[in-house]
Amino acid sequence: MRIVVLVKPVPDTASGGERLRPDDLRLDRAAVPAVVNANDEYALEAALKLTEAHGGEVHLVSMAGPTAPETMRKALAMGAASGTLVTDDSLAGSDMVSTTRVLAAVLRGIEYDLLLAGADTSDGGGGIVPAGIATLLGLPYLSYAAKIIPDTEAGSVRVHRISATGYEVLESPMPALIVATQALGEPRYPSLKGIMAARSKTLDTNSLADVPLEDGAAVGGAVSTTAVLGSEAPPPRAATRVIREPAEEAARQVVEFLADRRII
């Protein structure tokens, strides 16, 4: 079973140091060390579990800045077999449409049974790239997967999609695009053997010129249809009220507080 996972290096949210560049209000990717986008790690973990159960390999695809290989090696250390990276100065500041077009173009040249992606990325937070890719490539789109059950003989896949009341069971032929969720399981921690093996795995780096875009498709920062107009910090949270009373009295006060605000 061949599985492609879309991964993106993002500034480490836990560092507390994410910021926008003051001049163009784009994310300052140099300010904070990059990590693999957390939602992509759930997709990768799910992909690795699937290949462990059904055989096959996991391949990574990413469009990111020039330092991306360092971050992608972390994903390779988790167990992915190889990766493809598209990096190009002209892609800096791309909007989600550009990203979708570039990734779709790369994916046209790769064979796979399943394409997995995270729900969104912690830097941009758009969340539409997977759906866009499925549209461009004409793939079945199975989102918010809590469980993935492939049937390799029938060439189909079943997904439990999280819904407001439980889950829906979706089924489609393969290849298909699946959007992963946390419910698929915690990402594994790479072993040292994995880290060492990742050093010699193939990471195919391409510039935009190497990518066979559809005719006439313009991509990159220059044609971005979105722009950040301004940013400001949220107002500081109002003072916290701590109730230090015996349990019953405390409960009464909490209920009163919530009732006053018509929350309960």
Place this chain on the structure above:
Amino acid sequence: MFPVFADVPLYPFAIVVFWGAAAIFALAMSRHLRVFAAARPAQPQPRPLGQIGPRLVGLVQYALIQTRMFRDWRAGLMHAGIFWGFVLLTIGTANIVTGGVIETIVSAPFDGLLWKGISAMQNVVAVIVIGSILWAFERRLISRPRRLTFNRDALLILGMIGGVVATELLAETFEFAAHGDQPGAFVSAALAGPLRSTVPVAILNDLFVVLWWAHIALVAAFLVYLPFSKHLHIATSFPNIWYRKLAPRGELPAMDLEREDATFGLKSLQDLGWKDLLDGFTCTECGRCQDACPAHATGKPLNPKAFIMGIRDMSVEAEHGLDLIPNNPIVRETYALAGAAPEASRMAAPIVDDAIPYDAVWDCVTCGACVEACPVLIEHVDKIVGLRRNLVLEESRFPVELTGAFRGMEGQGNPWGQPASTRTDWTKGLPFAVPTVAAVAAEPGGLDELEVLYWVGCAAAFDERNKRVARAFATCLNAAGVRFAILGQEESCTGDPARRMGNDYVFQILASGNVETLNRYGMGRRTIVTACPHCFNTIANEYGQLGGAFTVVHHSVYLQRLLDEGRLRVQEESAAAAGSVTFHDSCYMTRYNGVVAAPRDVLGAVPGLELREMEKNGKNTFCCGAGGGRMWMEETRGTRINTERTRQALDTGAGTVATSCPFCMTMMKDGLADADASGAMAASASGAALAGAGAGVVNARDIAEILADVIQPDPIPAGRRLPVLQ
């Protein structure tokens, strides 16, 4: 031919029996050694020669005087009786099996006086040994301390030793009765007297012959049985003590992570070194480690004794199929015999879930109580961390909670995963500035004026409760006029938790980063002070492996020096009565680094403070439950270690539990809060004691906080500054 044993029929046969048995003993021992030889140690082993001075001292202290045995003085006395008796009685046995050579030589000078003395001494010793053996039987069968598991092997060995001694004494008695007394052996002579007058000579002689041969038979049986018995320690404890770990207790074995062909950590029997296997064959199953282990005491699967016994069992298992007599390839082929080396599959058998359950590997708090307790200096902790190394680095198999800690250390440089940018938040609101080393270094000559680098540690930087400890310690430093600085955001976790959780990869990343930072500021020539025993241990004892040589002082020692030198002065008429305090020792300060007195001296300087010791204190302390990375693991098996330690603390009736470690602080604070919530506090500390404490609630406080309450706030004017602390 053998005049000395003229009375013994078929005497020369005794020499054959004994030396035959001795040959079997030697062959069985060499078979053990063939497993040792097949091991490919993953962790460095002691050099066969070298460091003879300290090794000799250790041999005398631990093997001959057996100081550790006397911590349980009853067992120590009993053991000394058997040990010394056994050693001294060997003279008689040696005489028998050498055809009386010893007696012939020793009898020559002083008209036989010397041999007479030896004979008398042997008699006395025989009585002592028999008494000690009876005492040992009493312990095994009647009083039965919990740490001694019932086993047939122990009883058999005791029976054999008793038998060897009793048969020798009785044979001599009957010999005297039948053939007349010989000089010196007064006990035998006294026993022989009444027999001679009541029992016919022929019967006395028959009894003599039977018992004499029974003695030889027992000695031979003992020799043949010994290599397969826990009693083998009489042979192995000497080399095991000789080759004991001489590196600091807190220094885990170095690891080369670049060797791609290597096994990382300990996976199977063959990854253990010969010293680890020797540990297995040295264990006497006395159970002192088990008694001392906080994990075992709280009902967890870990049992250090069972682990070491398990290693021995695996080693013996690996010998299966090996012939007792080593053979050459031609003989092997002709008679279709097994090889001379243990089977590869047995050597490659995984240790986890064989010698030790998987869960137990993670139960260990690395407190070192087992290592401290072991009379024959077996090293348990290094092996357990070795197993963790393999599980983490090769199999990525560890309690799920650790992923967050590992990622936090890797990404944010602290196991809590807090943003590194908030590392200096604890300094906010202090009435004085806490400069960073970078700021100090930016001033011309700034670093030369720096007395000490305060290594804050992650707990004091990020944990709310421990931030107060950092503020109190900084307040003390400021009050003493100490010129100090912190690394601020340049500081990261020392790597101690990662290393003890088995993740030496993350440890080495963090540690080499810190070594680089510290060296960049020339801290190798200065003093580093820290309030965290784990940071202390790692910087002092482990950074040497990565090229860092630093002088580190624990804050208890530093505060004590400031008090001694008069730089810190306490207000004698302090308003806040300190009341009664019990001090909870940190394992990493006491057992690992020998610091016991300093924190007590600091508490002793506080006016009106009454120190109440717990039963387990100093090097005998009971872990809080947070060491070895347990701080970041759920404690789901057994009862909670900190609950047990809290109970011990409350039993003193003290109003405050003093700590000198941020992990201990967290554990004791939580334990006390639980005890308060469950009402255990009121129940345990009998009302009267708590009334003295005032509020009725026992709190955990760091020694720096207790001291900060009573120090005179004014720094000594710069002109009166006392000499710089080194």
